Ligand SMILES: Nc1ncnc2c1ncn2[C@@H]1O[C@H](COP(=O)(O)OP(=O)(O)OP(=O)(O)O)[C@@H](O)[C@H]1O
């Protein structure tokens with residue numbers, strides 16, 4: 001493929017045709033319609049004969065002029081990859097998404113590059129129209145109108161419109177996705193996100209997502225890990241399947257387990273595996289259900305929406321709230337730290353997002369917009385969550401991340417110390433079976449603390465740490481047992497006391513009854529005496 005003088009040729013041809021058009025218009029003005037009408041047909045044929053080409057333009061901005069055209073961006077990437085080697089005047093820009101340098105033909109350089117599609121030859125050019133007069137403009141539209149122009153022979157119209165343009169856009173998009181640097185988005189309280197972008201308020205602020213976690217470095221049971229990877233890949237490749245079964249193309253994962261077991265690490269590994277963006281949704285910073293929906297609509301496809309610590313993020317309405325309040329009342333005054341935290345949280349809480357708003361967010365009608373989305377909830381207390389929130393269909397996979405087992409330890413030993421086998425492994429296996437230690441703690445102990453620290457020392461440090469943890473756990477268990485026994489004793493004593501009290505009350509009640517009975521009997525006696533007396537008086541009176 002080489003640069004052609006097609007542009008010059010077309011320009012010349014254009015002026016000839018322009019002249020013809022002017023002559024024809026004059027002819028139409030001066031001659032009656034009866035004469036011009038039959039000639040009209042021949043004139044069009046003549047034009048078509050000399051100029052059989054079609055132009056398609058792709059402007060940089062579309063709609064009201066503020067929205068950047070996705071087609072323009074895709075064509076830019078396509079031409080950069082396919083044809084920029086042909087052009088002699090190039091323009092270098094840095095892509096917003098990838099930070100890569102993109103070379104395109106300079107606008108208005110009267111240069112064209114050719115492309116070949118199934119034997120059909122086409123010409124691409126980059127053009128620019130400058131404003132006619134000096135005007136003050138607020139938008140980029142008035143300042144300059146750049147566009148790509150595609151020229152091809154009209155006999156290829158079908159194949160170009162039906163196939164070639166789609167091919168260019170798909171290829172351009174694929175290049176953008178491949179090269180783009182993934183983003184980590186977050187919504188934050190009180191901020192307006194990341195300012196404005198082409199006239200629209202941004203709800204999310206973003207940074208480049210550069211987390212190094214992968215499934216290879218994630219410590220967990222290998223069988224379980226493989227299942228999760230398969231599930232994720234299957235999801236990302238099942239667009240048609242989801243459509244055929246009438247399901248929105250999204251999947252929910254609930255990750256639960258104690259702190260430091262790798263929930264956040266797994267989310268990063270998921271994003272890296274599928275090359276998705278991550279939207280870290282801070283639910284407490286969302287004002288209400290409407291804002292929640294706006295945030296959802298503002299996310300792109302190929303993304304993971306994460307709500308961490310879902311149990312702390314939302315005051316789940318209904319039963320649970322009522323139950324908790326009752327329990328809280330009982331616990332009042334027991335734990336001053338907890339009390340203070342609760343007060344602080346209550347003061348801070350301004351979010352009016354409800355459980356039903358969140359359910360709508362996950363699987364309401366709006367949730368299907370965009371598609372190819374994964375929603376991940378994490379929690380330390382799965383039992384606290386409302387069953388409606390985590391039922392299958394909403395959260396399709398429930399994944400428990402737990403304390404470090406031997407298989408998980410082996411991954412960490414390989415990552416941190418490059419040990420695949422060691423004589424201490426047997427001892428560590430036994431210790432891990434008897435002791436609960438999070439992967440975060442295991443990793444921390446395995447990591448060399450000094451530059452060039454001996455790997456054996458690191459492994460020994462872990463052994464000591466697990467042994468200490470074991471002793472501590474045993475002590476705590478004993479303490480707990482003792483406390484439970486004490487509690488049991490107290491309960492027993494209280495029950496006995498209560499029984500005694502009951503007995504006492506019963507006796508007192510019985511005595512009271514007896515007294516009352518005696519009193520009644522006396523009264524009865526005295527009242528019969530009264531009658532006698534009365535009778536006596538009566539008798540006397542008589
Ligand atoms: N399964 C794991 N595999 C590899 N590294 C892990 C794993 N679990 C924890 N880690 C290490 O421990 C650190 C903390 O883990 P992470 O933040 O993923 O825990 P978490 O489960 O999200 O905890 P939390 O519930 O407190 O949010 C990570 O930086 C990582 O280095």
Ligand SMILES: [Mg+2]
Pocket residue numbers: 263264265308378
């Ligand atoms: Mg976490």
